[in-house]
Each structure stands twice: as C-alpha cells, then as structure tokens.
Amino acid sequence: MKKFLIFIVVYCCFNFFLFQTVFAGTVVEKFKIEGIRTIASTKALQSELLKKLDVKIIDLNLKDTDSGWPVLKVEYDPDIISKNKIESAIGEIEDPAGHNYKVHKGPLITNAAPLEEESNAMMKFGDMTMDLKQVKNPTVDFDSSISRGKDMFAKNCAKCHGLSGNGYGVVAHGFTTWPKQLWVWHKADSSADSYLFWILENGKSDMPPWGLILSEDERWDLINYIKTIKKPEES
Amino acid sequence: MAEKIRPPRLRISRRIKKNKVFKVKVKFDHPSFTGLAIADDTSDPVFNRAIPVTFIRNMLVYYGDELVSRLRLSSGIADEPLFTFKLKAIKEAPIKVVFIDNFGKRWEASKKIKFKG
Numbered sequence: 001m002k003k004f005l006i007f008i009v010v011y012c013c014f015n016f017f018l019f020q021t022v023f024a025g026t027v028v029e030k031f032k033i034e035g036i037r038t039i040a041s042t043k044a045l046q047s048e049l050l051k052k053l054d055v056k057i058i059d060l061n062l063k064d065t066d067s068g069w070p071v072l073k074v075e076y077d078p079d080i081i082s083k084n085k086i087e088s089a090i091g092e093i094e095d096p097a098g099h100n101y102k103v104h105k106g107p108l109i110t111n112a113a114p115l116e117e118e119s120n121a122m123m124k125f126g127d128m129t130m131d132l133k134q135v136k137n138p139t140v141d142f143d144s145s146i147s148r149g150k151d152m153f154a155k156n157c158a159k160c161h162g163l164s165g166n167g168y169g170v171v172a173h174g175f176t177t178w179p180k181q182l183w184v185w186h187k188a189d190s191s192a193d194s195y196l197f198w199i200l201e202n203g204k205s206d207m208p209p210w211g212l213i214l215s216e217d218e219r220w221d222l223i224n225y226i227k228t229i230k231k232p233e234e235s
Numbered sequence: 236m237a238e239k240i241r242p243p244r245l246r247i248s249r250r251i252k253k254n255k256v257f258k259v260k261v262k263f264d265h266p267s268f269t270g271l272a273i274a275d276d277t278s279d280p281v282f283n284r285a286i287p288v289t290f291i292r293n294m295l296v297y298y299g300d301e302l303v304s305r306l307r308l309s310s311g312i313a314d315e316p317l318f319t320f321k322l323k324a325i326k327e328a329p330i331k332v333v334f335i336d337n338f339g340k341r342w343e344a345s346k347k348i349k350f351k352g
Contacts, residue, residue, distance in 0.1 A: 118295075206309060
C-alpha cells in the first residue's frame with residue numbers, strides 16, 4: 001500500500017512537471033519596433049533582449065509588414081514575464097549608435113489636424129478648390145480600353161498604389177499619406193467620372209498631375225481599368 | 236521629437252528701397268526625416284520605418300497682415316532647410332515666416348521692413 005502511494009505521488013509529480021514543461025501556456029506576441037536603422041541594430045536588439053529576458057525570439061520581420069514597421073515576434077510564458085515587462089526591456093536596449101529602441105504604439109503616420117492658420121492659407125491659395133467640369137467618358141470599346149489601362153496602371157501607378165490597387169506600393173512608404181486603395185471605385189458609375197478625371201489630370205497630395213504626362217484617351221483607359229479593380233478578398 | 240528645436244532665423248537685405256525686389260533668407264534647424272531606413276541589404280533595397288516621420292508641412296509668409304505665400308512641403312524635405320525667396324517692397328511692415336510641422340507644432344520668425352535710400 002505504501003509503495004502504491006509513493007508510486008501515485010511520483011506519477012502525479014512527473015505528470016505535473018511534464019505538463020509544465022511541455023504544455024506550458026506560452027504565448028506569441030508581435031511588437032512593432034521603432035529604432036531599427038541598420039543591420040547592426042537588428043542584431044543588437046535580438047541579442048540584448050535574449051540576455052535580459054527569458055524569451056524566445058521567433059522572427060524579426062523587416063520587410064512585407066503591413067505598416068512598414070519592423071515586427072518582432074516573441075514567444076514567452078505569461079506566468080513568468082508580462083507583455084509590459086518585454087516592452088520596457090525593449091525600451092532600455094540601446095542600438096550601436098546609442099539610440100534606444102521603442103515599441104511603436106502611435107498612429108502609422110502622425111499628421112495633426114490643420115491649424116486654423118493653415119486652413120485659411122489653403123482656402124486662399126487653393127489646394128482645397130476643385131474645379132470639377134462635367135465630362136463624359138468617350139470610350140466605345142471598353143474591353144480593349146481596360147486592357148490598355150491595365151498595362152498603363154502596371155507601368156505608371158502600381159509603384160505607389162500597388163499592383164492590386166491596395167495602396168501599398170513599393171515606394172508608398174515614403175509618402176506623407178498612404179495612396180488611395182483603388183477598389184473604392186470598383187463598379188463606380190458615370191457620376192464618378194468627373195472626379196476621377198480631375199484627380200488624374202491635376203494630381204492630389206503626393207500624386208503628380210498625370211494630365212501633363214498622359215493623353216486624354218490614356219487617362220480614360222486608366223479610369224476604365226480602375227473601375228474594374230476589386231478588393232482582393234472579393235476577386 | 237523630444238529634442239528642443241531652435242526658432243527659425245530670418246535675414247533680409249540691409250538696403251531696401253520702395254517698390255524694389257529684395258531677398259529674404261530663412262534658416263530653420265528642424266530635424267525633418269522620412270523616418271525610413273534600409274535595414275536589410277541582402278535583397279533589393281527595401282525600406283522599413285525606423286522612427287516616426289517628422290517634417291515641416293507648411294511654410295507661410297506674411298507681409299504685414301497679408302498672407303503672401305504658402306509652401307506646402309512633404310517628408311522629402313531636407314533637415315535644417317534654408318529657404319530663399321524674393322518679395323517686392325511695397326510697404327514698411329513686418330515680414331513674418333511661420334513653420335508648422337506634421338505634429339501641428341508652430342514656429343515663427345519676423346523682421347520689420349524699413350526703407351533706406
């Protein structure tokens with residue numbers, strides 16, 4: 001009987017530790033990191049974080065992140081370490097140039113609301129005025145126009161708007177605002193033509209005035225193609 | 236943006252004659268930066284965000300009470316920029332240059348125009 005009890009106790013202890021070690025409730029958290037300026041920065045962050053905390057770094061993704069911020073994926077045991085502790089540990093680490101890293105929490109791009117003074121200036125010198133002329137789409141053969149528009153889009157627009165029109169083109173990170181997601185114009189009717197034609201002709205924000213570069217027919221081809229761009233989930 | 240930014244400095248010609256064009260220079264030590272960096276040089280250059288973008292988004296020029304010019308700037312602007320522009324001296328009044336950055340912070344510099352000769 002005594003041996004049986006000892007066996008039960010040992011068996012329970014073994015199972016408990018096995019559960020704790022193998023099936024422990026680790027979580028994976030993603031942190032957007034500010035302050036990664038060089039390749040040395042990435043190495044310094046990872047090695048210092050491992051020295052400071054008992055965590056496992058799964059990945060430090062520099063490219064292809066939705067926001068453009070590098071994403072550090074960390075696995076940790078929430079019973080031992082809290083998320084706040086990891087964030088403060090990251091904030092204490094210095095890169096080789098002496099700058100501190102930080103977990104990014106703010107908006108993607110800070111652009112405060114215009115001051116009254118700026119709004120007045122914009123009213124006085126344009127920027128908000130849009131002289132929309134009623135225009136009519138002259139396209140007859142829509143299929144060939146859309147095909148030409150697609151080629152032109154890949155050549156001229158995809159760098160900023162993305163090949164799928166999602167607004168995450170390769171150079172879009174340098175702009176003050178993200179380029180428009182073009183599927184908002186999907187199946188837009190003729191009432192949108194005047195606006196789209198004006199925007200293409202005159203440009204807006206960081207977009208150049210394509211009226212100086214493309215002919216009127218080419219702009220209509222682009223407009224016809226833009227109206228066919230679907231949101232990826234729907235296509 | 237924790238660092239303190241010096242107010243802009245404005246310089247104008249010493250001899251300004253009525254109805255003549257004169258030059259205005261404005262220097263502003265603003266740490267404008269796209270916030271982008273190349274952190275991976277193993278493939279095609281791909282930029283990632285390194286720090287939050289900061290830039291002067293508007294420069295407004297007042298001559299007296301009148302707003303005479305507005306420059307709309309973007310994240311491509313250099314840090315510590317120097318602006319030079321010309322104005323026609325039509326009245327004895329202060330020149331004021333206002334800078335506003337993307338955080339909505341505002342700085343200004345002004346100097347009074349006095350005709351000589």
